Amino acid sequence: MYRIRFHGRGGQGMKTAGRMLGSAFFLEGFEVQDAPRYGAERRGAPIFSYVRASRRNIQERGIIRRPDLIVVADDTLAAIPAAGVLSGATAHSVLLISSNRPAETWRERLNFPGPVLTLPAPAEGDFQATKFTGAACVGAAARLTGVISRNSLTQAVRTELAHLGEAVLAKNLDAALQAYDLMAEHAGCVTEATESPAEEYEKPAWIDLPFDEARVAAPAIFAPATSEQVPTGLWRTVRPVIDYEHCKRCAWICSSLCPDGVISLSEEGFPVIDYEHCKGCLICMSSCPSHAIRAVPEEEAAGEMSGGGR
Amino acid sequence: MTRTLLTGNGAAAWGVRLAGVDYVPAFPITPQTEIIETISLWIDAGEMDCRMVTLESEHSMLTAAGAAAAAGVRVFTATSSQGLLYAMEMLYTVAGWRAPFVLVNVSRGLSAPITLEPDHNDILAARDSGFLQIHAATCQEVLDSVIMAYRLAEDRRVRLPVIVNLDGFYLSFTREPVTLPEAAAVKRFVGPFNPENLRFRASQPVSQAVAVLGGSPYSYFRYEMHLAALNGLRVFDEISDEFARDFGRRYDAVEAYRADDAEFVFVMIGSFATKAVDAVDRLRDAGRRLGLVRPRLLRPFPEARLRELLLGKKGAAVIDQNISMGKGGVLFAELASALYGQKDAPTLTSFIGGLGGRDISLEEFYEMAAVTRQAAQTGQAPPPRLLYTEDELREMRKLQAVAQAERHRLGGNTA
Numbered sequence: 127m128y129r130i131r132f133h134g135r136g137g138q139g140m141k142t143a144g145r146m147l148g149s150a151f152f153l154e155g156f157e158v159q160d161a162p163r164y165g166a167e168r169r170g171a172p173i174f175s176y177v178r179a180s181r182r183n184i185q186e187r188g189i190i191r192r193p194d195l196i197v198v199a200d201d202t203l204a205a206i207p208a209a210g211v212l213s214g215a216t217a218h219s220v221l222l223i224s225s226n227r228p229a230e231t232w233r234e235r236l237n238f239p240g241p242v243l244t245l246p247a248p249a250e251g252d253f254q255a256t257k258f259t260g261a262a263c264v265g266a267a268a269r270l271t272g273v274i275s276r277n278s279l280t281q282a283v284r285t286e287l288a289h290l291g292e293a294v295l296a297k298n299l300d301a302a303l304q305a306y307d308l309m310a311e312h313a314g315c316v317t318e319a320t321e322s323p324a325e326e327y328e329k330p331a332w333i334d335l336p337f338d339e340a341r342v343a344a345p346a347i348f349a350p351a352t353s354e355q356v357p358t359g360l361w362r363t364v365r366p367v368i369d370y371e372h373c374k375r376c377a378w379i380c381s382s383l384c385p386d387g388v389i390s391l392s393e394e395g396f397p398v399i400d401y402e403h404c405k406g407c408l409i410c411m412s413s414c415p416s417h418a419i420r421a422v423p424e425e426e427a428a429g430e431m432s433g434g435g436r
Numbered sequence: 437m438t439r440t441l442l443t444g445n446g447a448a449a450w451g452v453r454l455a456g457v458d459y460v461p462a463f464p465i466t467p468q469t470e471i472i473e474t475i476s477l478w479i480d481a482g483e484m485d486c487r488m489v490t491l492e493s494e495h496s497m498l499t500a501a502g503a504a505a506a507a508g509v510r511v512f513t514a515t516s517s518q519g520l521l522y523a524m525e526m527l528y529t530v531a532g533w534r535a536p537f538v539l540v541n542v543s544r545g546l547s548a549p550i551t552l553e554p555d556h557n558d559i560l561a562a563r564d565s566g567f568l569q570i571h572a573a574t575c576q577e578v579l580d581s582v583i584m585a586y587r588l589a590e591d592r593r594v595r596l597p598v599i600v601n602l603d604g605f606y607l608s609f610t611r612e613p614v615t616l617p618e619a620a621a622v623k624r625f626v627g628p629f630n631p632e633n634l635r636f637r638a639s640q641p642v643s644q645a646v647a648v649l650g651g652s653p654y655s656y657f658r659y660e661m662h663l664a665a666l667n668g669l670r671v672f673d674e675i676s677d678e679f680a681r682d683f684g685r686r687y688d689a690v691e692a693y694r695a696d697d698a699e700f701v702f703v704m705i706g707s708f709a710t711k712a713v714d715a716v717d718r719l720r721d722a723g724r725r726l727g728l729v730r731p732r733l734l735r736p737f738p739e740a741r742l743r744e745l746l747l748g749k750k751g752a753a754v755i756d757q758n759i760s761m762g763k764g765g766v767l768f769a770e771l772a773s774a775l776y777g778q779k780d781a782p783t784l785t786s787f788i789g790g791l792g793g794r795d796i797s798l799e800e801f802y803e804m805a806a807v808t809r810q811a812a813q814t815g816q817a818p819p820p821r822l823l824y825t826e827d828e829l830r831e832m833r834k835l836q837a838v839a840q841a842e843r844h845r846l847g848g849n850t851a
């Protein structure tokens with residue numbers, strides 16, 4: 127069975143990457159399982175997806191423990207232990223990292239036990255090109271397995287991205303095929319691991335959970351205002367923007383109705399939104415009697431202004 | 437017939453679409469929302485002739501589902517975890533109305549602490565509600581179970597609502613190859629909904645909110661539900677025969693994998709059971725005679741079939757992905773009661789694992805088999821075991837230390 131893990135950040139299309147590779151395997155006649163894994167946090171948070179592919183029925187489930195291939199779409203993740211990029215890597219595992227640093231550097235820095243390959247990453251700050259990193263990773267991964275044809279890759283990308291329209295699809299396809307061709311000399315370097323037989327298993331170190339008193343064992347957080355440390359503003363897809371020309375400084379409607387309590391009042395009595403924590407529910411917009419709040423898609427907003435509040 | 441990659445949620449939606457559902461009351465909750473989103477896109481695109489209404493809570497959603505079923509239309513709804521609990525009052529109520537419809541629950545652990553990942557405490561909280569329960573282990577089984585569930589719910593010998601349960605993440609967000617049956621064949625298989633005397637109509641009032649005092653009529657109504665649920669065993673067998681004939685896939689009330697000549701078996705429900713299939717194959721390769729027994733139907737509980745499968749075995753490791761505080765695993769207790777006093781009953785061992793989506797490794801399956809073998813040899817079953825390792829506790833202690841330090845640093849309550 128092939129076991130492949132994609133690591134990236136929320137918003138980088140790791141789920142779709144897993145799906146594209148899953149579809150490509152499926153088109154080659156493999157049994158397939160693909161799935162994303164994420165928590166409550168969204169854009170920017172480390173997420174991963176995984177793909178299993180086998181000529182036989184797949185019974186294994188859940189997170190891949192011993193990956194044959196680890197694909198890292200964002201090299202800043204390699205330094206974050208919590209992202210779990212290296213988890214379960216063995217001498218058999220191949221690491222493919224989207225980065226402009228040489229593979230040698232990563233091999234040393236991460237002390238990776240298996241072969242390390244890099245895929246040229248877009249220049250820093252080139253957000254347009256970053257959008258196609260997922261597709262490029264899929265193209266490269268497909269080639270590294272040596273069992274996916276250019277044709278199947280093309281069809282898989284087409285199937286999974288059809289909803290994005292022809293123009294975006296074409297760019298993704300380009301990125302995928304370019305990476306596919308780039309990896310020609312490494313084709314087939316990712317192989318299915320041999321399965322270890324049941325006789326030789328390592329006994330799990332089970333323990334009897336001790337009793338702890340409720341003051342320890344209840345899941346409470348006693349430190350104040352810890353939620354401030356979580357930038358929930360990253361979850362937002364649309365941003366409420368206050369038009370101060372029209373704001374009547376009624377001084378309580380938006381600020382008291384915001385379910386996240388992120389609208390404070392300035393000394394002059396103007397509402398100020400804390401964009402680090404505003405989730406973009408737009409309740410403020412729909413409740414403002416003077417229609418002084420408008421919604422701007424986050425991508426646009428991030429480009430045109432650098433936030434009103436903090 | 438197309439074979440395509442679908443998530444468990446996608447498969448559930450396809451089951452609903454193929455079953456010809458008329459009405460879907462909805463309320464969003466992770467990890468179920470994709471089911472409702474998928475159906476709403478189909479309705480919007482004119483690909484599904486169905487009415488969807490979003491309600492203000494799961495409690496209202498279940499009420500709407502029951503009321504619509506009582507008006508004689510085919511109804512589907514879906515929820516998960518806290519949503520199922522919030523609807524609990526109406527779960528019991530609509531089952532009492534004998535209103536047949538299908539509810540998909542996407543299992544997710546319960547609060548507190550809150551989590552997104554699966555275990556079965558949510559669905560087991562509905563165990564005694566009068567809903568029948570089918571537990572799926574693969575995406576294909578999700579689709580097929582939804583279709584079969586309509587037949588089961590609407591059968592006149594049953595006429596009770598049915599829950600199809602699938603595990604969050606492990607099925608809900610996981611794509612697997614799924615065969616989509618032909619729409620016409622499913623239509624033939626499910627047939628039209630014959631609501632018999634169920635008909636809320638304008639100017640023809642019917643009251644479902646009946647009160648009875650004195651225990652005797654109450655006992656009658658409640659025990660009739662029990663009898664109807666028990667009928668579900670025979671009806672399910674018939675439906676699964678017919679399904680196998682029409683679609684070539686067989687779903688017995690209890691899945692028995694390499695169990696016939698097994699000396700020891702794993703007993704569990706839900707998608708983690710496919711991990712057990714894997715473990716069984718590998719243990720067989722190593723010369724151990726292991727098998728898997730997986731109840732698909734949890735209500736009604738297929739007791740007779742479980743006895744047939746288990747009596748004569750040396751041991752059974754019961755793996756519960758749930759915990760009843762102060763008692764232990766629910767499935768273990770149910771199985772023990774089914775086997776109590778029976779000749780040649782196997783030695784039972786009890787394991788609690790997979791709470792809140794905690795993985796169960798192959799090595800743990802091997803070890804559970806070893807512990808059960810040992811128990812059968814000595815005739816002495818060990819106390820129930822939580823699948824939890826030294827490393828996990830060490831990690832927990834580290835987190836607690838960090839929390840403690842934070843508390844001091846931020847000046848929180850240090851008592």
Ligand code: SF4
Pocket residue numbers: 366383384385386387388389399403404405406407408409410411
């Ligand atoms: S969009 Fe929602 S969270 Fe953000 S400021 Fe307005 S009300 Fe508050």
Ligand code: SF4
Pocket residue numbers: 368372373374375376377378379380381397413414415416417418419
């Ligand atoms: S509700 Fe509207 S008018 Fe009132 S303070 Fe907020 S933005 Fe200004």
